[in-house]
Amino acid sequence: MSMLRAMPVLQVQDVVASAAFYERLGFFHHGVWGDPPGFCIVQRDGISIALDGGDAPAPTNQWWAAYVYVEDVTRLHAEFSALELTDLTEIRRGNPYGCDDFDVIDPDGHRIAFGQDMEPGASAGLADPAEAPSE
Secondary structure (H helix, E strand, O other), X not given: OOOOOOOOEEEEOOHHHHHHHHHHOOOEOOOEEOOOOOEEEEEEXXXXXXXXXXXXXXXXXXXXXXXXXXXXXXHHHHHHHOOOOOOEOOOEOOOOOOEEEEEEEOOOOOEEEEEEEXXXXXXXXXXXXXXXXOO
């Protein structure tokens, strides 16, 4: 049996405000569930992120809450730069893991990375299971 995809679930204080932020980034959603609003799934292309509302603060023991692989990191960075986002980093190039990437920080403090594999034929984060070290 194969696993098909993953969806990070982010704890947020205000689901409606968070959904609006991700809509600015080009994501869409089919509605917000609950009264008061407590859950929403935003999507762009094949990427889904769940927004889970509640009273608990967003976790702070993380660097990246999600890492999204993209086709053209330079073009996406330019798209996001035009939005005049408060927390958008510059592109980090030549990372040792083979990706050029940048971060966006959402209203709840979640750091979302957007990165491009820069080595031909490589896919950072996806290794051949046959090459995994044995115990």
